[in-house]
Amino acid sequence: KKVQYDIKTNRVQIDLGIGRKQRAHVYNDHGLDETEQFLPASDAKKLQKKRISFRAMVAIGLPTALAIIALVTGLLVWHFHYRYNGRVRKLFSGYLTISSQTFSDAYENSNTTEYKELASKVSKQVRLSCFLLHYNFFPFSEGSNNGIIAYYLSEFNVPESQVSAVDEAMASLDGVGNARKNTFLTFRYLYLRLVLNLCCLLGSVKRSHHAHGNQTDIIRSPGFPDSAYLPNLYTEWQIRADPEHRIRLEFDVLDLEKDCRNDFIKVYDSLAPSEKQVIAEKCGYRLPGEKLIFISSGNVMLVTLVTNEEKNFPGFRAFYSQIPAKIQDCGGRLTGLRGTFTSPGYPSHYPPQTDCVWDIEVPSGKHIKVKFDKLSIHNPEQNAISCPEDYLEINYRICGEKPPKTVYTIKSNQATVRFHSDLSYVSEGFSAEFEALEPTNPCPGRFQCDSDLCVPPNLQCDGYNDCGDMSDERGCTCNETQIKCMNGFCKPSFWRCDGVNDCGDNTDEENCGNCKAQEFRCRNSRCIPAQKQCNGYNDCGDGSDESQCEKSIAVHCSALTHKCKNNQCISKLNPMCDGETDCADGSDEAECKCGMKPYKSSRIVGGKDSNDGEWPWQVSLHMKTQGHVCGASVISNRWLVTAAHCVQDNEKFNYSQPDQWEVYLGLLNQGETSKSTLKHVKRIVSHPLYDHLSYDNDITLMELDSPVNLSQNIWPVCLPEATHDFPAGKSVWITGWGKLREEVDAIASVLQKAEVRIINNTVCSKLMDNGITPRMICAGVLSGGVDACQGDSGGPMTSTESNGRMFLAGVVSWGDGCGRRNRPGIYTRVTEYRSWIREMTGV
Ligand code: 4AZ
Numbered sequence: 001k002k003v004q005y006d007i008k009t010n011r012v013q014i015d016l017g018i019g020r021k022q023r024a025h026v027y028n029d030h031g032l033d034e035t036e037q038f039l040p041a042s043d044a045k046k047l048q049k050k051r052i053s054f055r056a057m058v059a060i061g062l063p064t065a066l067a068i069i070a071l072v073t074g075l076l077v078w079h080f081h082y083r084y085n086g087r088v089r090k091l092f093s094g095y096l097t098i099s100s101q102t103f104s105d106a107y108e109n110s111n112t113t114e115y116k117e118l119a120s121k122v123s124k125q126v127r128l129s130c131f132l133l134h135y136n137f138f139p140f141s142e143g144s145n146n147g148i149i150a151y152y153l154s155e156f157n158v159p160e161s162q163v164s165a166v167d168e169a170m171a172s173l174d175g176v177g178n179a180r181k182n183t184f185l186t187f188r189y190l191y192l193r194l195v196l197n198l199c200c201l202l203g204s205v206k207r208s209h210h211a212h213g214n215q216t217d218i219i220r221s222p223g224f225p226d227s228a229y230l231p232n233l234y235t236e237w238q239i240r241a242d243p244e245h246r247i248r249l250e251f252d253v254l255d256l257e258k259d260c261r262n263d264f265i266k267v268y269d270s271l272a273p274s275e276k277q278v279i280a281e282k283c284g285y286r287l288p289g290e291k292l293i294f295i296s297s298g299n300v301m302l303v304t305l306v307t308n309e310e311k312n313f314p315g316f317r318a319f320y321s322q323i324p325a326k327i328q329d330c331g332g333r334l335t336g337l338r339g340t341f342t343s344p345g346y347p348s349h350y351p352p353q354t355d356c357v358w359d360i361e362v363p364s365g366k367h368i369k370v371k372f373d374k375l376s377i378h379n380p381e382q383n384a385i386s387c388p389e390d391y392l393e394i395n396y397r398i399c400g401e402k403p404p405k406t407v408y409t410i411k412s413n414q415a416t417v418r419f420h421s422d423l424s425y426v427s428e429g430f431s432a433e434f435e436a437l438e439p440t441n442p443c444p445g446r447f448q449c450d451s452d453l454c455v456p457p458n459l460q461c462d463g464y465n466d467c468g469d470m471s472d473e474r475g476c477t478c479n480e481t482q483i484k485c486m487n488g489f490c491k492p493s494f495w496r497c498d499g500v501n502d503c504g505d506n507t508d509e510e511n512c513g514n515c516k517a518q519e520f521r522c523r524n525s526r527c528i529p530a531q532k533q534c535n536g537y538n539d540c541g542d543g544s545d546e547s548q549c550e551k552s553i554a555v556h557c558s559a560l561t562h563k564c565k566n567n568q569c570i571s572k573l574n575p576m577c578d579g580e581t582d583c584a585d586g587s588d589e590a591e592c593k594c595g596m597k598p599y600k601s602s603r604i605v606g607g608k609d610s611n612d613g614e615w616p617w618q619v620s621l622h623m624k625t626q627g628h629v630c631g632a633s634v635i636s637n638r639w640l641v642t643a644a645h646c647v648q649d650n651e652k653f654n655y656s657q658p659d660q661w662e663v664y665l666g667l668l669n670q671g672e673t674s675k676s677t678l679k680h681v682k683r684i685v686s687h688p689l690y691d692h693l694s695y696d697n698d699i700t701l702m703e704l705d706s707p708v709n710l711s712q713n714i715w716p717v718c719l720p721e722a723t724h725d726f727p728a729g730k731s732v733w734i735t736g737w738g739k740l741r742e743e744v745d746a747i748a749s750v751l752q753k754a755e756v757r758i759i760n761n762t763v764c765s766k767l768m769d770n771g772i773t774p775r776m777i778c779a780g781v782l783s784g785g786v787d788a789c790q791g792d793s794g795g796p797m798t799s800t801e802s803n804g805r806m807f808l809a810g811v812v813s814w815g816d817g818c819g820r821r822n823r824p825g826i827y828t829r830v831t832e833y834r835s836w837i838r839e840m841t842g843v
Contacts, residue, residue: 097147097148097149098118098122098147098148098149098150099147101118101147101148102148103140103141103142103147103148105210107140107148108140108141108208108210108240109208115140118140118148118150119150122150141240141271141299141300142240142242142243142299149271149300151270151271151272205222205233205234205235205236206235206236206238207219207235207236207237207238208237208238208240209237209238209239209240209320210239210240210241211239211240211241211242211245211247211320211321211322212322213322214321215321216319216320216321217319217320217321218317218318218319218320219237219239219303219317219318219320220315220316220317220318221235221305221314221315221316221317222235222315223315224253224314224315224316224317225253225314225317228312228313228314228315229263229305229307229312229313229314229315230307230312231307231308231309231310231312232307232308232309233305233306233307234304234305234306235304235305236273236302236303236304236305237302237303237304238271238300238301238302239300239301239302239303239320240271240299240300241296241299241300241322242299242322243299244299244324244325244326245299245322245323245324245325246295246296246297246298246299246322246323246324246325246351247295247296247299247300247301247320247321247322247323248293248294248295248320248321248322248323248348249267249293249294249295249296249301249303249318249319249320250291250292250293250294250318250319250320250348251282251286251292251293251316251317251318252317252318252319253286253314253315253316253317254282254284254285254286254292254316255285255286255313255314255315255316256282256283256284256285256307256313256315256316257283257284257307257311257312257313258283258284258285259283260281260282260283260284262283262307262308262310262311263283263305263306263307263308263311263312263313264281264282264283264305264306265281265282265283265303265304265305265306265316266278266280266281266282266303266304266306267279267280267281267282267294267301267302267303268301268302268303268304269296269297269298269300269301269351269352269353269423269424270300270301270302271300271301271302272302273302273304275424276423276424277352277423277424278424278425279294279296279349279352279424279425279426280294280349280425280426291347291348292349293345293347293348293349294348294349294351294426295323295344295345295348295349295350295351296351296352297351297352297353297354297423299322299325301320303318329344330343330344330354330356330419331355331356331357331358331419332358332359333358333359333361334358334359334360334361334434335360335361335362336362336436337362337363337435337436338433338434338435338436339360339433339434340431340432340433340434341358341417341432341434342429342430342431342432343356343377343392343419343428343429343430343431344356344419344429345429346428346429346430346431347374347428347429347431348428349426349427349428349429350390350419350421350426350427350428350429351421351426352421352422352423352424352425352426353421353422353423354419354420354421355418355419355420355421356418356419356420357416357417357418357419358416358417358418359414359415359416360414360415360416360417360434361413361414362413362414362434362436363413363436364413365413365439366413366436366437366438366439367409367410367411367412367413367436367437367438367439367442368409368410368412368413368414368415368434368435368436368437369407369408369409369410369434369435369436369437369442369452370394370407370408370410370415370417370432370433370434370435371406371407371408371432371433371434371435371453372403372406372407372430372431372432373406373431373432373433374428374430374431375392375398375400375402375403375429375430375432376400376401376402376427376428376429376430377390377391377392377398377399377400377427377429377430378390378399378400378401378425378427379399379422379424379425379426379427380425382399384399384400387399387400389421389422389424389425390420390421390422390425390426390427391418391419391420392417392418392419392430393417393418393419393420394408394410394415394417395408395410401427403430405451405452406451406453406468407451407452407453408452409437409442409452411439413436415434417432442454445457447459447460447467447472449466449467449468449469449471449472450467450469450471451467451468451469451471453467453468455467455472459472460472460473460476461473461476461477461478461479461490463482463489463490463491463492463495463502464782464783466783470489473489473490474488474489475488476488476489476490477490478490481493483495483496483508485502485503485504485505485507485508486503486505486507487503487504487505487507489503489504491503491508492822494763494766494767495508495763496508496509496512497509497512497513497514497762498728498760498762498763500728500729500760500763514527515527518530520532520533520540520545522539522540522541522542522544522545523540523542523544523547523560524540524541524542524544524558524560526540526541528540528545532545533545533546533549534546534548534549534550534551536551536553537553538553538555538556538571541556541558542555542558542559542560542561543555543556543558543560543561543569543570543571544560544571544573546571546572547560547571547572547573548572548573549571549572552570552571552572552575552582553570553571554568554569554570554571554584555569555570555571556569557569559722559723560723561723562574562575562576562582562583562588562721562723563723564582564583564584564585564587564588565583565585565587565590566583566584566585566587568583568584568585570582570583570588573725574720574724574725574801574802575588576588576592576718576720576721576724577589577591577592577594577595577718577801577803577805578801578802578803578805579802579803592718592805593710593716594635594715594716594717594718594719594805595716595717595718595798595801595805595806595807596715596804596805596806605739605740605741605742605754605785605786605787605788605789605818605819608752608753608754609750609751609752609753610668610735610750610751610752610753611668612668612713613712613713614751614753615733615735615751615753615796615798616634616666616711616712616713616714616715617633617634617635617714617715617716617717617796617798617806617808618631618633618634618667618735618736618751618795618796619631619632619633619634619640619642619663619664619665619667619795620632620663620664620667620670620673620676620737621642621646621661621662621663621664621702621794622661622662622663622664622673623653623655623660623661623662624660624661624662625653625660626653627670628670628737628747628791629646629655629791630642630643630646630791630793630794630795631735631736631737631738631791631792631793631794631795631796631812632646632663632702632794632795633717633795633796633808633811634665634708634714634715634716634717635716635717635719635808635837635841635843636716636841636843637704637707637708637709637710637716638703638704638707638708638841639701639702639703639704639841639843640663640701640702640703640704641699641700641701641702641808641811641830641837642699642700642701642702642793642794642795642811643698643699643700643793643794643811643812643813643828644686644687644690644697644698644699644700645690645692645695645698645793645813645814646700646793646794647684647686647700647702648692656684656686658680658681658682658683658684658702659680659681661680661681661702662678662679662680663678663679663680663681663702663704664676664677664678665677665678665679665708665713665714666711666713666714667751668750668751669749669750669751670737670747670748670749670750671749676713677708677709677714679704679705679706679708680704680705681702681703681704681705682703682704682705683702683703684700684701684702684703685700685701685702685703685840686699686700687699687700687833687836694771694773695776695813695814695826696773696775696776697775697828697833698811698813698814698828699811699828699830699833700794701837701840701841703841716843717796717798717806717807717808718801718805718806718807718808719807719808719830719834719837719843720807720808720809720830720831720834721831721834722831722832722834722835723831724807724831726758726777726799726809726831727758728757728758728759728760728763729757729758730757730758730799731755731756731757731800732755732756732757732758732779732797732798732799732800732809732810733753733754733755733756733797733798733799733800733806734753734754734756734779734787734788734792734795734796734797734798734812734825735751735752735753735754735792735795735796735798736748736751736752736788736791736792736795736812737749737751737752737791737792738752738788738789738790738791738792738793738795738812739789739790739791739792739818740752740789741789741818741819742789742817742818742819742820747791748791754786754787754788755786756779756780756781756786756787756797756824756825757779757780757781758777758778758779758799758809759778759779759780759782759824760778761774761776761777761778763778764776764778764824764826767782767822767823767824768816768823768824768826771826772826774829774832775828775829775832776813776826776827776828776829777797777809777810777826777827777828777829778824778825778826778827779797779810779824779825779827780823780824780825782821782822782824783821784819784820784821784822784823785819786819787815787818787819787820787823787824787825788812788815788818788825788827789815789818789819790818792812793812793813793814794811794812795811795812796808796810796811796812797809797810797811797812797825797827808830809827809829809830809831810827810828810829810830811827811828811830812825812827813826813827813828814826
């Protein structure tokens with residue numbers, strides 16, 4: 001167990017010696033002396049103490065004595081195993097360049113005679129020291145000048161007194177010094193952590209790959225995608241490319257245990273698992289669309305997967321290919337009035353060991369502004385101020401996950417920007433724009449934020465934080481359509497008393513007939529003393545003071561409480577399928593095969609592409625003669641929910657006729673309908689109270705002509721109970737193939753997704769000329785740009801609830817244009833139709 005833990009954490013240091021703090025000199029790939037500070041190991045004094053206490057304990061009692069004997073035996077075994085004769089075990093990994101030999105493919109396979117002959121030849125040459133216990137050859141790879149690189153691990157058993165001498169000896173083996181002694185070998189040593197040795201002792205699986213031409217090949221965790229990976233694995237994939245090439249590795253699925261101390265993958269910029277050349281360590285789940293691409297500095301890469309004894313997950317799949325090294329060239333001269341530049345490989349992770357210099361020059365007399373759209377120059381344990389490892393330098397060094405500023409102004413017409421990555425840990429890098437600016441007028445016709453960002457002038461004092469630092473909202477004189485907050489901000493008047501603290505100091509929510517400070521406002525509008533919340537008593541009368549507490553209580557049923565199957569009501573808000581049994585009869589967790597993306601391993605305005613299986617309830621409704629018309633959501637293997645306005649006849653088409661429709665389930669790309677499941681419609685059940693003028697009750701059920709096989713790509717969304725609460729401000733997702741912009745006709749080919757926020761009905765009604773009924777729910781981004789649009793109608797607005805399940809909060813219904821400022825999207829409020837849906841479908 002302990003050994004397992006050590007492997008998993010990688011927190012063990014290689015120096016298993018005496019208890020004093022030691023320093024070991026190790027050599028990096030550049031032959032530079034680096035100093036490692038080792039953790040103190042348990043020391044001899046402590047061992048001695050334990051033996052003394054053993055003697056004392058014998059007198060106390062046999063059971064205690066036996067326990068102590070076991071402990072001491074364990075310590076002795078450890079002592080002799082690792083600290084044999086007061087010696088220190090040291091592990092070094094290194095590589096040799098064999099310049100006189102030409103590489104052939106046979107050297108990539110350790111079973112070939114060529115490999116064995118070369119390994120034996122190299123081992124005869126390697127006579128490092130009498131302390132050498134053994135060494136182990138890792139793969140050979142092709143060097144850049146026709147030579148061969150041999151990666152290996154050597155293990156030393158060094159008397160304590162000689163540790164520094166061996167360290168020095170290792171130092172002398174680097175590069176030039178060594179070339180003198182070994183005519184055809186050049187040594188490079190890298191320090192290695194114990195993990196490798198332990199993994200090898202436990203047994204490992206090694207796979208060797210070579211990228212060919214322009215081909216893309218796959219590596220995947222054992223069993224993927226059919227079964228989860230096995231426990232206690234150490235698997236490595238060695239990937240080589242032709243000389244003068246780099247390896248590009250793209251993970252399309254990564255689904256490992258969340259805790260990197262248990263299961264993890266590591267990517268190395270080497271063929272040997274040397275800690276100095278780890279470029280990434282990853283675990284947990286990553287959505288397939290979240291790009292995770294690595295590029296090597298040379299023509300080799302190593303991927304390892306280490307798993308512990310419990311909790312096995314689907315694993316990973318990654319594509320590798322080779323790219324000519326020169327494609328990654330970066331830096332250069334940038335001139336003109338504006339331009340862009342990015343870190344090498346962007347949006348892939350930048351390669352390790354890279355330096356780029358950009359010389360920017362704008363016309364004389366002008367100054368330079370550099371704006372970052374994205375910056376992630378992250379190296380774990382790197383000091384975010386001095387940025388010694390990976391950095392971007394414009395006057396001073398910038399690193400971290402977010403730049404301290406997004407805009408940098410240089411008071412000169414020339415600037416030099418440098419980028420550096422060291423040999424380990426890489427991240428996504430940056431994307432930047434430069435622009436020439438007039439020193440006397442840096443934001444012509446626009447407002448200049450404190451951060452030097454320029455925003456359109458009409459955004460100043462409009463109540464929205466357009467600068468990102470609020471500087472466009474300070475020192476404003478509020479106009480007649482605004483309220484003045486105590487903190488000086490101006491906000492649109494229609495935000496007053498909407499239940500959302502828009503001012504930031506709550507002044508827009510005061511004197512609204514609301515409860516006093518120190519009071520809790522119940523959902524039924526009663527006010528109770530704040531301390532009565534979560535006291536186990538139903539003080540509000542509607543259970544709302546007990547609805548967001550750890551424990552649910554049984555309460556009188558009301559319109560706001562959840563009714564269990566046994567007709568008992570409970571106080572907890574949104575208890576359905578939240579992973580905890582709240583009803584005494586367990587009914588709240590009984591029917592929960594919904595709302596989870598079942599396959600974890602593997603038009604919207606202002607949205608982005610979705611991934612296969614990400615929205616398995618999303619349906620594309622085609623009219624036989626027209627193609628995609630509307631969206632819909634799967635609620636069971638036979639029933640879909642869509643909008644009533646999608647199935648209204650007009651002069652040209654009979655949308656209300658079931659036989660006119662084709663239903664595509666499990667579809668991602670409209671161009672690949674053949675890959676999806678096609679179904680036909682048996683019955684269309686529109687809401688009897690649908691009003692085509694107001695769009696009130698815009699909801700319809702569609703029954704499929706035969707049940708669909710539920711799968712990774714076709715899965716029902718959860719339906720919220722009538723009492724489910726989707727509060728204002730909550731983030732929700734909208735998905736669909738609708739128009740990408742209001743003013744263009746084309747619809748999206750890849751399913752789009754966008755994140756919007758629920759907007760309070762009172763506010764929304766004011767924004768939408770009082771056109772909102774209680775059966776509608778509004779969502780959007782009020783500053784504009786993100787919204788549903790034509791063709792998204794009938795599709796889902798989903799909300800992720802407490803345990804990650806997605807619930808259908810709304811059905812895309814209508815709006816005033818798409819993505820306009822202060823014009824949110826309007827959705828059918830699904831909670832209003834829960835019992836009607838149950839009655840019509842049995843779902
Ligand atoms: C439509 O025409 C439509 N911006 C759907 C949603 C929205 C606008 C129009 C919301 O189907």
